[in-house]
Amino acid sequence: MPSRDLSPYGDHQPAISAPSPKHAELVALNLLGSTDRAALGRLMRLWSTDIVALTEGRPTPGDTAPELAVPNAALTVTVGFGPRVFTRPGLTAYKPRGLDELPVMRHDRLLPTWSGGDLLIQVGADDPVSVVHAVRRLVADAAPFAKPVWRQTGFWNGTGPDGKPVTGRNLFGQVDGTGNPAVGTPEFDATVWADGPEWFRGGTTLVVRRIRMNLDTWDELTRSEQERAVGRKLATGAPVTGTTEHDELDLQARDADGRLMIAENAHSRLSHHSTNDGRRIFRKGLNYVQDTGASRESGLIFLSYQADVAGQFLPLLARLDAADALNEWTTTIGSAVFAIPPGWHEDGWLARDLLV
Template sequence: MTSRDRLGRRAFLSGGAAAAGGAVAALGGRAAWASTRPEEQPPAPDAVGQVRTTFRGERQPGVATPPPSAAAFVALDLAGGVDRVALRRLMAVWTDDVERLMDGRPGLTDTEPELAAVPAALTVTVGYGPGVFTAAGLEDQRPTWLAPLPSFTHDRLEETWSGGDLLLQVCADDEVAVSHAVRLLVKEARAYTRVRWVQRGFRRAPGTTAPGTTMRNLMGQVDGTTNLVPGRDDALVWHGEDAPAWLAGGTSVVVRRIAMHLDTWDELDPHARDVVMGRRQSDGSPLTGTREHDEPDLEATDDLGLPVIDVAAHVRRARTDDPAERFLRRAYNYDEAPPPGQLSDSGLLFVTYQADPVRQLVPVQRRLDEADRLNQWTTAVGSAVFAVPGGARPGEVLGERLFGA
């Protein structure tokens, strides 16, 4: 960040502080009296609320870190005239503010600094869509996989939930922390971007399930039993030193909005649901096993010689013998106000991270598209792909190895 950038932001902050001071003065002695009453001492800091995640490092946070309970995914389109210099300036502003927010400190021009005091495991992850490379004149640095996913028969994609030049992924165990971070970072980018879409999701609140419990989606199914393990499967997630310098320590993220047709799913009895999935809804175990993480036996047959796991069951169609066709997933539920005449507008934000989505994710999606019983109750209505650059090392700005210092 240049000294001029910092000076402008400090001047703005000073104006906000002066206004806040006037508001306190207007309260007179009442505020001072209330703050000194012994019976109204502030409560002890909440353990969950004070969890902090490290911002700086070889990799951005928010990928291998455990998924917290709330998330917002914000896609931004670049304004006309934004170039490499402007992108570098925006990254400098975001780097400063993200580091502060993840540490439980307000951004430099934060007009609601009180909201930053509870970071609640906040992480912010930045991704670049194809338009960033065009605007910056860096098409030669754009990965071949950084493009929309191929068309799938059962997709009904809407522009409302697809595409984008920049991605902000904001996650925390507190919705206020998420909302405040989104608001601040989007405000900081308003001279360079406009909001394309915002998707918010949720999981169980911290402490409501045992650590390591697989999340359940709003169909009631365990979601993500077979997943990559950070640390063990890093080669499938992260790019190494053989990648372009800006992508070393980076990955790709795919955000797919999957509408769930719960109103008709509710009509299925438990047995029918288990047949569709190839797993028991009760405990997530495959129909050929007794525990969630038992390996499905796709060769097993019943007394009539029929497959125990249906040939079009979701678990069968999603599986592969190719160890490279795997990816790290951090899914979130969504539940919006339904349109007139419908009971629900719910679904899944299916978010995956992989070194190469064309090699790892697309083959799985094609198999599901071809013959998955679950297609009758789910429809992809949004899809976007972004490159996640490596993290900001000490003294660096996000994207510095791409846009230059």
């Protein structure tokens, strides 16, 4: 059986361009008042050691449950810095351009429980036991430096019944993520990797939006109403103007009555890069369910990677907030933004160029 484990090393943190994990947990932490630039550097050295061990399926130094560290779980860890990190002494000059908390949109109903944060840990793996174990180690080792403020857990199925990779579906049943630039293309690189400031070259920014989905009212629609709201077919994810998932949208096509086949307010039209001055994002998602006693909330942890959050993501967000047909069944209840430092090599550690 070939190993599914990725290398922890590289020019970029490895999970970003990897397939979505089956399971993931995101933890946001706030820095303690005593965590200055030097202390943040100590935490990053500590986490780098942990991340190399966990990614390779080994226990961390001082691991209290070493048997829960297992190889071949495709475990990855991604670390990010929230905007407030760059208000700390010695760090203000290094803030990536446009890295600010997002403005509150008209349709947002943000809860502090799911918003903001100074540091992000995102752990993904094939198996939740591995995720829970890795998060526990990383949070424990961060205790002298930072405290958790929120945790979000999600799941994704990117494997078809025949074992081959698929785009995956959200809990509305939609194929979700078709419009992404393909990993490894120049377009992907231009979309995702930042080219400055110096320490941040090869990094990216991540927007995390917790989007509540009203499955009950969505289910009251007919399938053609559901397909009209998105502009894609439920069965295949193909545009309503096409036949296979990756067919280009025909944004001009009209039906026999002269109506646009992909409606003016269809999600796929408004989020298409041609309507965003050609600027793209690289988005992933994790389904979530959240239980409160007997009642259940369902939704999507929306994850968007882009070189420049203000330039690429914000205009898109504003346009979707203004007109997206899906707004009737979705409500964003959490929002956070993180700079994702570049990767590191055997002789380095996370964000060293920022923190030495």
